[in-house]
Amino acid sequence: MKIFRNPDVMWREEDEYKSRAYEGLEKGEDVEKIGTSVLYLNGMMLSLNILGTEIWKRCEGSMLDEIVSELAGIFDVEPIVLKKDAEAFIAELKEKGYVRYG
Amino acid sequence: MSDMDDFLPGAPLTINWAVTNKCNFKCSHCYSRNDPSDELDINVLFKCIEGVAKAGVLSINFGGGEPLLRKDLMEIAKFSSQNSMRVSMNSNGFLIDSGKAAELKDSGFSKVGISIDSHMPDKHDNFRGIKGSYERAVKAISCLSEAGIETSISTVICKINHNDVDALIEFAIKNKVKNLNFHNFKCSGLGYSNKDKLDLTAEEWRDFYLHALKAKHKTEDIDISLDDPVIALLGANKNDSMVKGSICGKLSLNIKSNGDITPCGFIPMVIGSIIKDDLKDLWINSPVLERMRKKTPKGKCVTCDHYTECLGGCTARAIALTGDMNNPDPHCWRHES
Numbered sequence: 001m002k003i004f005r006n007p008d009v010m011w012r013e014e015d016e017y018k019s020r021a022y023e024g025l026e027k028g029e030d031v032e033k034i035g036t037s038v039l040y041l042n043g044m045m046l047s048l049n050i051l052g053t054e055i056w057k058r059c060e061g062s063m064l065d066e067i068v069s070e071l072a073g074i075f076d077v078e079p080i081v082l083k084k085d086a087e088a089f090i091a092e093l094k095e096k097g098y099v100r101y102g
Numbered sequence: 103m104s105d106m107d108d109f110l111p112g113a114p115l116t117i118n119w120a121v122t123n124k125c126n127f128k129c130s131h132c133y134s135r136n137d138p139s140d141e142l143d144i145n146v147l148f149k150c151i152e153g154v155a156k157a158g159v160l161s162i163n164f165g166g167g168e169p170l171l172r173k174d175l176m177e178i179a180k181f182s183s184q185n186s187m188r189v190s191m192n193s194n195g196f197l198i199d200s201g202k203a204a205e206l207k208d209s210g211f212s213k214v215g216i217s218i219d220s221h222m223p224d225k226h227d228n229f230r231g232i233k234g235s236y237e238r239a240v241k242a243i244s245c246l247s248e249a250g251i252e253t254s255i256s257t258v259i260c261k262i263n264h265n266d267v268d269a270l271i272e273f274a275i276k277n278k279v280k281n282l283n284f285h286n287f288k289c290s291g292l293g294y295s296n297k298d299k300l301d302l303t304a305e306e307w308r309d310f311y312l313h314a315l316k317a318k319h320k321t322e323d324i325d326i327s328l329d330d331p332v333i334a335l336l337g338a339n340k341n342d343s344m345v346k347g348s349i350c351g352k353l354s355l356n357i358k359s360n361g362d363i364t365p366c367g368f369i370p371m372v373i374g375s376i377i378k379d380d381l382k383d384l385w386i387n388s389p390v391l392e393r394m395r396k397k398t399p400k401g402k403c404v405t406c407d408h409y410t411e412c413l414g415g416c417t418a419r420a421i422a423l424t425g426d427m428n429n430p431d432p433h434c435w436r437h438e439s
Binding site: 047 | 116158329344353
């Protein structure tokens with residue numbers, strides 16, 4: 001199943017937070033709570049952390065396994081854990097109307 | 103999705119930009135047509151728009167006044183969309199026919215909201231002060247849709263329509279708009295002068311929102327939005343957004359026709375100028391915005407269980423009617439415990 005972003009969603013990466021998150025990641029810090037991008041739909045905002053942002057950027061017709069495989073090269077996380085997290089995250093985005101399956 | 107407690111985007115996500123204060127209508131709740139501020143020249147505007155885009159703003163919603171009374175609106179919109187921002191507009195629809203709708207599409211408008219306050223022509227015309235305005239507004243929606251522009255209806259809730267929720271929804275569905283936006287009444291400008299005639303009591307607001315929320319949940323044919331933070335008292339909005347209370351100064355800013363920046367169109371506190379100031383710097387460092395983002399509860403808000411969700415309600419209304427942004431929103435119906 002391919003995953004597509006809802007074209008109505010406006011979004012941007014937050015450069016300062018992003019730099020801070022990548023610096024923290026290099027030092028082995030917990031960066032889960034740093035929002036590195038914002039999604040804006042119907043007057044509402046979502047903030048995504050570094051992993052969420054990288055998943056979001058790949059929601060352009062990729063399959064879940066393709067996304068996970070790419071991210072496994074960036075994040076030092078067990079692929080099985082990464083897949084579980086990514087799956088849950090995308091399901092939440094789908095429920096909120098930010099992505100659709102095709 | 104990260105915890106938003108300390109998250110502030112580096113720049114506004116959206117800007118409401120009043121490009122003119124001129125208007126061809128005579129609405130009795132208007133907050134801008136008596137504003138004597140100048141209009142910016144198009145070349146100055148272009149420079150400002152470039153700055154806004156560079157700051158990372160995602161969208162501009164043009165308003166006023168009636169934005170179509172600015173002869174160069176299409177150029178302004180085109181320039182904005184060429185700078186990668188999504189462009190929309192609020193209009194009374196009076197000047198939109200098929201040709202104008204096509205021009206709007208060509209200029210990059212993706213969405214246009216048309217103000218309609220009643221499903222009954224006479225009631226709408228009386229409220230807006232212009233005979234035939236209902237008919238033109240309905241026609242505008244159809245022309246915009248035909249041109250491929252997404253449409254919405256914006257309805258200011260007040261004494262004339264608060265009991266017409268179902269009829270307004272039916273009307274919006276019949277006219278095939280994507281969104282129906284119920285706006286809470288703001289006591290700014292003429293809205294302040296006419297508040298006794300037009301504004302609802304707190305209890306009437308509660309009853310309106312109870313009805314509107316119920317209707318919203320059972321209506322699948324159209325998106326209904328209720329932009330009032332006080333609906334948190336009814337358990338609404340809890341999981342919908344990471345931003346609590348008013349979004350003004352947290353996600354959006356307002357720019358007046360002369361370039362002055364205010365937190366929203368209904369708050370007359372100028373925090374800077376889009377011509378002279380750096381938008382990102384103002385966004386992060388404005389003391390007014392800081393106070394709006396970190397309000398201190400007062401009065402009945404101090405002991406209210408809902409405060410963490412509504413953050414005192416609409417800041418514009420608290421300022422307009424009490425002079426203090428930290429006071430409870432006068433539309434709040436909850437009694438002190």
